[in-house]
Amino acid sequence: MAAQRGQRNGVGPAAPNAAEVTAPIPRVAEVPAARERARAIPEAAVARLAVYLRVLSGLQEQGAGTVSSEELAVAAGVNSAKLRKDLSYIGSYGTRGVGYEVAVLIEEIERILGLTRKHSVAVVGIGNLGHALANYGGFPGRGFPVSALFDIDADLIGVPVGGIPVDHIDDITRVCAEREVSIGVIATPPPAAQGVCDRLVAAGVQCILNFAPVVLQVPDHVEVRKVDLAVELQVLSFHVARRADGPAPASASLNGRVDGMVVS
Amino acid sequence: MAAQRGQRNGVGPAAPNAAEVTAPIPRVAEVPAARERARAIPEAAVARLAVYLRVLSGLQEQGAGTVSSEELAVAAGVNSAKLRKDLSYIGSYGTRGVGYEVAVLIEEIERILGLTRKHSVAVVGIGNLGHALANYGGFPGRGFPVSALFDIDADLIGVPVGGIPVDHIDDITRVCAEREVSIGVIATPPPAAQGVCDRLVAAGVQCILNFAPVVLQVPDHVEVRKVDLAVELQVLSFHVARRADGPAPASASLNGRVDGMVVS
DNA sequence: GTGTGTGAATGCTTTCACAGCA
DNA sequence: TGCTGTGAAAGCATTCACACAC
Structure with a gap:
């Protein structure tokens, strides 16, 4: 009877299966427990939090005390709206008009990701x-x-x-x-x-x-x-092929869309 | 000025960034070219096609001539609706009431993924x-x-x-x-x-x-x-943590939801 | 009857845009 | 004034459910 679920993540369905298990479960009885919050974080956001954490560690080593969502977003390769939304899932640790304290953010993300335990x-x-x-x-x-x-x-x-x-x-x-x-x-x-x-x-x-x-x-x-x-390789191959026979030469450099962001 | 895009896939944002670049572009002038179709395939589906391809190769080695969407779906770890939708992006190669010819499907997926070229x-x-x-x-x-x-x-x-x-x-x-x-x-x-x-x-x-x-x-x-x-490890760590303090023991085995499918 | 192919519905995720606070 | 936090809107992906072809 082995029930089966789509495999999350990655390199395989490199992109897919984002949601699956993380669906904000309504939880009938509002559990007060502090980090019940964890339940509500979309899987896609969790993976990005890990990336933000790495970037933050780098910033900390460089002696940065605070970052703005914009700076952090650029360094992490996402846009700032997404970054702020992701961070909002774990709480409100920023200061309006200023930004986020690097040390605080690191600590909170580590806590949410369960990195305070050893695995x-x-x-x-x-x-x-x-x-x-x-x-x-x-x-x-x-x-x-x-x-x-x-x-x-x-x-x-x-x-x-x-x-x-x-x-x-x-x-x-x-x-x-x-x-x-x-x-x-x-x-x-x-x-x-x-x-x-x-x-x-x-x-x-x-x-x-x-x-x-x-x-x-x-x-x-x-x-x-x-x-x-x-x-992974086959997905890249797909893009090579798409490029080869797909786009009219003229629009080739335009159709990447502005999905990242322009770095000033 | 280096423009920047979210990095697709995987192991990193193991789950996220599904869409980004594959958005079905409206294409003003309907290009007749056969595989302009490739444009419309969602990135998430492309990654799964690669998985289907592998499963199909295995089936072929075992001498299978045809498969139903249900069989293939189970073997690939997705549900059959998703599988059929994915296959529909590359064309209509199935026979109603019967299933798909393994050899045909392999060929078509290889073509779409650009595996006819060497990379x-x-x-x-x-x-x-x-x-x-x-x-x-x-x-x-x-x-x-x-x-x-x-x-x-x-x-x-x-x-x-x-x-x-x-x-x-x-x-x-x-x-x-x-x-x-x-x-x-x-x-x-x-x-x-x-x-x-x-x-x-x-x-x-x-x-x-x-x-x-x-x-x-x-x-x-x-x-x-x-x-x-x-x-990848940190996302897994998140799930360990979620498990540890999250779910009320009673529902523990239930809250995986029926997101995969029941194998008969 | 059987299983594909697909419009329509649902549910996430991302993006927008702005209120609110420092 | 500047930047966060977040409702609301838009965009995708997944699932449903059924018409249709064999």
């Missing part, structure tokens, strides 16, 4: 890509320590990659429990992906990042995001 | 990730041969990775022209990404796949898609 990551499939991922060591932006590696190849078991010894995939349940893994990364060949996914789910992992070019079937409570190289 | 890929930044990408060799699903590698590290120049010798980044214009590179992949450290991007653009590359956690500024005619690990 242990397990990488399954230590091939080309798995190796590269394991070696990122600590994973982007810290807060995501890689704490377990799995493979099925006997020659790899015990070999340390990026400082972590590889475990056999049969030990996945035990090891994930011991190391409190909350995010599983699948970097196996396609045929193995669904099986690995099932094992991760059985081991209690509820968030999965899938690099295998396969549509995973998971139960409702598991969150999957995917990174799909082939899809 | 040479250049990878810039041969570190951890660049290595892994170069070694994919031929890149996912073929049709995307990696034909150039670049780095700035003198020790790497001339060393073959995945069969291709690494060139110095200063030769990017010449090499890209010689090998007719149409897609550039950026796998450099963040600080180098914008510079590399500018060079690729200067070299005439109009499609870029960006793995660096940086918002690239590009001219209007260049298409960028990004794969952003940090954003």
Whole structure:
């Protein structure tokens, strides 16, 4: 009966499935809890908040104390209206006529994104890509320590990659429990992906990042995001093709529309 | 003045930016050209077409001659209405009461996605990730041969990775022209990404796949898609957090909503 | 009967534009 | 005066539901 949901995000449906789960649920009994608010943030906005966070960190390192929505928007590649709307989902932390305090914004976004917790990551499939991922060591932006590696190849078991010894995939349940893994990364060949996914789910992992070019079937409570190289390249290919036979030469440079914004 | 657009896709705004560029442009003078149609396909649908294509290839290998929208939809992780709508963007290739011929659909999707052409890929930044990408060799699903590698590290120049010798980044214009590179992949450290991007653009590359956690500024005619690990993980983190303090335990297993579909 | 193709309806997301506050 | 915060409008994407073709 395995219920199935569209896979969110990314590289695959690089663009699609924005909403799906984040629909502002009416919540019959108004729960007072402070961050029940989190419920109302559209998925599309969540992904952008992560981008704003990175830009803000950069600004902070440069010693910036405040930013305006316009500045931040330009740096993040969105328009300022969208940025303000996104920030409004997490609260009102700006000062009219002035802008936002960088430190405050960083703190609030981190809180909303749950970055105050640590999230242990397990990488399954230590091939080309798995190796590269394991070696990122600590994973982007810290807060995501890689704490377990799995493979099925006997020659790899015990070999340390990026400082972590590889475990056999049969030990996945035990090891994930011991190391409190909350995010599983699948970097196996396609045929193995669904099986690995099932094992991760059985081991209690509820968030999965899938690099295998396969549509995973998971139960409702598991969150999957995917990174799909082939899809990315094919979408780019589509644009190449569109360009080649599509636009009348004259309008070619005009039809990008003004969807970003003009940087002064 | 560098105009700037929201970056499409993915792993970053894993979900967002669905529309942006694909807006069905009214096209004043009805161009008769067969595949002017391509213009009208929403970006979100394009990404899904790539997924359908992969599923169809699998079906074909298994010897399937036809599929119904329902079967294909389940395999691709979407609902059948969406699938039919997506397919309708490329034409009417189904037979009512029967389904779609697998071979026909494959051919049509490949044509729309521009997979009848070959698209040479250049990878810039041969570190951890660049290595892994170069070694994919031929890149996912073929049709995307990696034909150039670049780095700035003198020790790497001339060393073959995945069969291709690494060139110095200063030769990017010449090499890209010689090998007719149409897609550039950026796998450099963040600080180098914008510079590399500018060079690729200067070299005439109009499609870029960006793995660096940086918002690239590009001219209007260049298409960028990004794969952003940090954003992916943070979106997952958000869901972990939402789960932890959000839902009343009782409804926990219900609030996934029926957004996928029930598989029989 | 069966399953496609599609207009119409719904629901998100983005954009606009301005009230309100520092 | 300047910039945030946000209702309202516009634009897309998804879903529904049914006419139509086989």
